[in-house]
Amino acid sequence: xxxVKLNNNSIKNVTTLGSVSLGSMVLIKKLxxxxxxxxxxxxxxxxxxxxxxxxxxLFTFKDIHPATNAQKFTFQGxxxxxxxxxxxxxxxxxxAYNEEGGGAQALSYDTGGDQAQGTSFQQISDSVGxxxxxxxxxxxxxxxxxxxxxxxxxxxxxxxxxxxxxxIDVFSAGYFNTTSAIxxxxxxxxxxxxxxxxxxxxGIL
Numbered sequence: 001x002x003x004v005k006l007n008n009n010s011i012k013n014v015t016t017l018g019s020v021s022l023g024s025m026v027l028i029k030k031l032x033x034x035x036x037x038x039x040x041x042x043x044x045x046x047x048x049x050x051x052x053x054x055x056x057x058l059f060t061f062k063d064i065h066p067a068t069n070a071q072k073f074t075f076q077g078x079x080x081x082x083x084x085x086x087x088x089x090x091x092x093x094x095x096a097y098n099e100e101g102g103g104a105q106a107l108s109y110d111t112g113g114d115q116a117q118g119t120s121f122q123q124i125s126d127s128v129g130x131x132x133x134x135x136x137x138x139x140x141x142x143x144x145x146x147x148x149x150x151x152x153x154x155x156x157x158x159x160x161x162x163x164x165x166x167x168i169d170v171f172s173a174g175y176f177n178t179t180s181a182i183x184x185x186x187x188x189x190x191x192x193x194x195x196x197x198x199x200x201x202x203g204i205l
Contacts, residue, residue, distance in 0.1 A: 023204060023205050025203070025205075026203045027200060027201075027202055028201045029046070029047060029049075030198060030201075031198070031200075033193075033194035033195065033199075035193045035194075036194045038186050038187065038188045038194075039187045039188070040184065041059075041186075041201050042183070042184045043184065051145075051146050051181070054205065055143070055204075056141065056144070056203075057142045057201060058139060058142075058201070058202040058204055059139060059199055060138075060139045060199070060202070061137055061139065061197065061199055062137055062199075063135040063196065063198070064128065064135055064194060064197035065130070065135045065194070065197050066128050066189045067192045067195040068189065069129060069131075070129065070163035071130075071189040072127055072190040073125035073128060073158065073160075074121035074122055075121060075124060075185060075186065075188075076185075077145075077176055078182070078184035078186075079180035079181065079182055080181045082180070082184075085186050086119040086120075087177075088119055089119070089120075089122055089177065090115060090116055090117055090175060090177055091115045091118075091174025092109075092172065092174060093109070093123060093171070093172045094107070094108060094109045094171050094172075095108065095110055095113075095171065097162070097166045098166065099166050100165040101165075104166075113170075113172060114174075121188065122154075123172065124138070124156040124170065125170055126160045126170055127162055128163070128189075129161055129164075130195070131163075134162075134163070135161055135197065136160045138159060139157055141154060141156070142154050142182070145181060146181045146183070147179070148179055148181055151175040151176060153173075154175065156171075156172045156173065157171055158170045187199060
């Protein structure tokens with residue numbers, strides 16, 4: 001193999017890169033809301049895998065639509081053998097927004113969206129509108145939830161069509177402060193049902 005570095009950092013004369021694995025995503029389970037109070041992914045139940053099969057899991061959210069106006073999309077977990085979806089979380093939360101008419105824009109930290117050793121459901125969106133055309137979409141990464149050595153890190157990103165006609169880009173991250181394996185994840189609105197929307201769970205190799 002011949003590789004020549006050019007001044008613009010590109011390469012030429014590449015004949016092969018050999019065997020390079022870039023990883024892959026494996027669809028595990030899709031849940032579709034229909035006036036659902038919660039959507040839960042429980043390892044070993046209904047074909048859900050949330051164990052040491054994968055060291056990274058990805059949840060994707062498509063058009064999460066609340067039954068009640070101005071509700072935040074949230075999640076929590078259970079440690080193996082646990083119940084109640086009340087694991088201890090430390091997290092951060094910031095957002096960028098722009099009003100539909102272009103009248104207000106900002107980037108700011110939101111102390112109302114974070115937790116410091118809290119056990120509440122973690123907010124991962126702003127207030128989602130319930131108009132027919134409003135919803136929330138995004139993703140949540142959960143890293144090595146089966147570890148019994150380390151805390152369980154997560155990173156979430158969503159965009160919300162907000163109840164007052166703002167586009168709000170939310171960045172939230174944190175960790176479950178437990179060395180027990182996390183094998184259950186539940187999603188719900190802060191109040192009221194999830195009227196519609198899909199959540200897909202993927203394992204990442």
